[in-house]
Amino acid sequence: MENKQKIRDFIESNLVVFEDEAVFSDDDHIFQMGFVNSLFAMKLLGYIEQEFGITVGNEDLDIANFSTLNNIVRLIEKHKQEV
Amino acid sequence: MSVHTCASSARILEEAKQFAAEEIRPLAAEIDVKGELPRSLIDNMAQRGYLAASWPEEYGGLGLDPVTYGLFTEQIGKACSNTRALLTVQTSLLGETMLRFGTDAQKRIWLPQMARAGKLGAFALSEPNVGSDAKNVQTTYRKEGDRYILNGSKKWISFAAIADFFVVIASDTNGQITSFIVEREREGVHTIPMTGMLGNRAVHIAEIRLDEVEVPAENVLGNVGGGFTYIVSTALDHGRYSIAWAGVAIAAEALEAMVTYARSRSQFGEKLHHFQLVKGMIGDAVTKVHAARSLCLAAGEMRRSGAADAIHETAIAKYFTSKVAVEVTNDTVQIHGGNGCRNEYPAERLFREAKVLEIIEGTSQIQQQVISQYGLRKYAVKKQKAIRTRKDA
Numbered sequence A: 001m002e003n004k005q006k007i008r009d010f011i012e013s014n015l016v017v018f019e020d021e022a023v024f025s026d027d028d029h030i031f032q033m034g035f036v037n038s039l040f041a042m043k044l045l046g047y048i049e050q051e052f053g054i055t056v057g058n059e060d061l062d063i064a065n066f067s068t069l070n071n072i073v074r075l076i077e078k079h080k081q082e083v
Numbered sequence B: 001m002s003v004h005t006c007a008s009s010a011r012i013l014e015e016a017k018q019f020a021a022e023e024i025r026p027l028a029a030e031i032d033v034k035g036e037l038p039r040s041l042i043d044n045m046a047q048r049g050y051l052a053a054s055w056p057e058e059y060g061g062l063g064l065d066p067v068t069y070g071l072f073t074e075q076i077g078k079a080c081s082n083t084r085a086l087l088t089v090q091t092s093l094l095g096e097t098m099l100r101f102g103t104d105a106q107k108r109i110w111l112p113q114m115a116r117a118g119k120l121g122a123f124a125l126s127e128p129n130v131g132s133d134a135k136n137v138q139t140t141y142r143k144e145g146d147r148y149i150l151n152g153s154k155k156w157i158s159f160a161a162i163a164d165f166f167v168v169i170a171s172d173t174n175g176q177i178t179s180f181i182v183e184r185e186r187e188g189v190h191t192i193p194m195t196g197m198l199g200n201r202a203v204h205i206a207e208i209r210l211d212e213v214e215v216p217a218e219n220v221l222g223n224v225g226g227g228f229t230y231i232v233s234t235a236l237d238h239g240r241y242s243i244a245w246a247g248v249a250i251a252a253e254a255l256e257a258m259v260t261y262a263r264s265r266s267q268f269g270e271k272l273h274h275f276q277l278v279k280g281m282i283g284d285a286v287t288k289v290h291a292a293r294s295l296c297l298a299a300g301e302m303r304r305s306g307a308a309d310a311i312h313e314t315a316i317a318k319y320f321t322s323k324v325a326v327e328v329t330n331d332t333v334q335i336h337g338g339n340g341c342r343n344e345y346p347a348e349r350l351f352r353e354a355k356v357l358e359i360i361e362g363t364s365q366i367q368q369q370v371i372s373q374y375g376l377r378k379y380a381v382k383k384q385k386a387i388r389t390r391k392d393a
């Protein structure tokens, strides 16, 4: 499965809105939309590090890097290139 | 040896059990009454590496994995809740968070000293007007040049009365939350010990007042703005795991006290354990302790394997075991009758200590919210798209 789909599945399995029509695009700010909560941010960090074998340094912890699906994919790709 | 631990861990656990029996349990009542954790006990634990039990060896730790660290916490917590609280704060909340988000310099400076008990810390989140709604901390920071200036009050901070440093959670005028390492000797730092506690009487709880306290930029823990999202969330996740085991510990200790008393005290010419209603309480207590430990072990296994849902399973364990601790200690007091209401027996102390667990590291109501959100997603029956398509066709 490609990275983007993996992450989408992970986000969808952690949404804190329970209406069936809750959908988000690859560029939607999932935190601002209230689709996920702050506990999710930490869970997402753990998931990304575990799943993709990277360590995200403090300089990259800015929530903007995790705010949209595309930003998360970009962050992972950046770290994968660094490895 | 348990299936959950390897040989070297099993040895450490066995030693901890013996240490708790010989060096901690005999002091537990006195520690509670005096409201003081003896320095000699803290040093003794440090010498054994206990204050860094779950940290890597390079920082003076024992390298215990989450499951073994949980079982270790149970052993210490069974003997004395106040002593266990030292592990919760130093090892779990502060140490684990610093291991993950501390800079290399911060880790090198603080962790080895914390392991040796040369420096004790405190985690300063709660305030007079802010508890569960922790994102709304009113303690402020502002940046001036390369320094940060902190102002505000913290309340209920375990070990603050004796700590050498505090991890202080503060907000800027835009609501960006950041955490700072604040050394006690900095000008403008004052602590005011708090007495009259229900439980945790010897964890040196204090208020902290910060009046124009200046800290350098290198004292920021984690990233600027990530104080809640990463530091508080991580610290409380580790704290909850520790408290989950603390609940098992208190409930297990109370169960032993209950059984011992029911087997020795007689009324109506019979030992108490002969009465069906007493048997009911013992049966329930055994079941609850086993269930509580199972939940903790399950959460521990998930933490060990790095499973993403470990955060939620830890919240479930914390919620359940603290509830169980209150229920079992309640029945332990009941079975002790009048003796349960006096400090000649440990029952009343265990009862008081148990209640605290339902309040700290996120109250039970906050856990229920977190768990229900998890459940509303996890247990939603997925629409069977494929089946519907076939039927529609």
Ligand SMILES: Cc1cc2nc3c(=O)[nH]c(=O)nc-3n(C[C@H](O)[C@H](O)[C@H](O)COP(=O)(O)OP(=O)(O)OC[C@H]3O[C@@H](n4cnc5c(N)ncnc54)[C@H](O)[C@@H]3O)c2cc1C
Binding pocket: B122, B123, B124, B125, B126, B127, B129, B130, B131, B132, B133, B155, B156, B157, B158, B159, B197, B199, B200, B205, B356, B359, B360, B361, B362, B363, B364, B365, B366
């Ligand atoms: C012994 C002890 C040690 C402590 N050590 C520390 C420490 O080291 N560091 C630290 O920072 N803090 C510490 N605390 C503080 C502790 O974390 C807080 O007491 C706790 O978070 C609850 O906050 P509060 O007391 O302000 O209660 P409140 O948040 O005012 O809650 C009061 C009641 O309202 C309920 N409630 C609140 N919001 C909701 C909601 N949204 N939905 C449903 N119910 C709700 C709560 O569950 C609770 O029953 C300690 C407290 C104690 C008692």
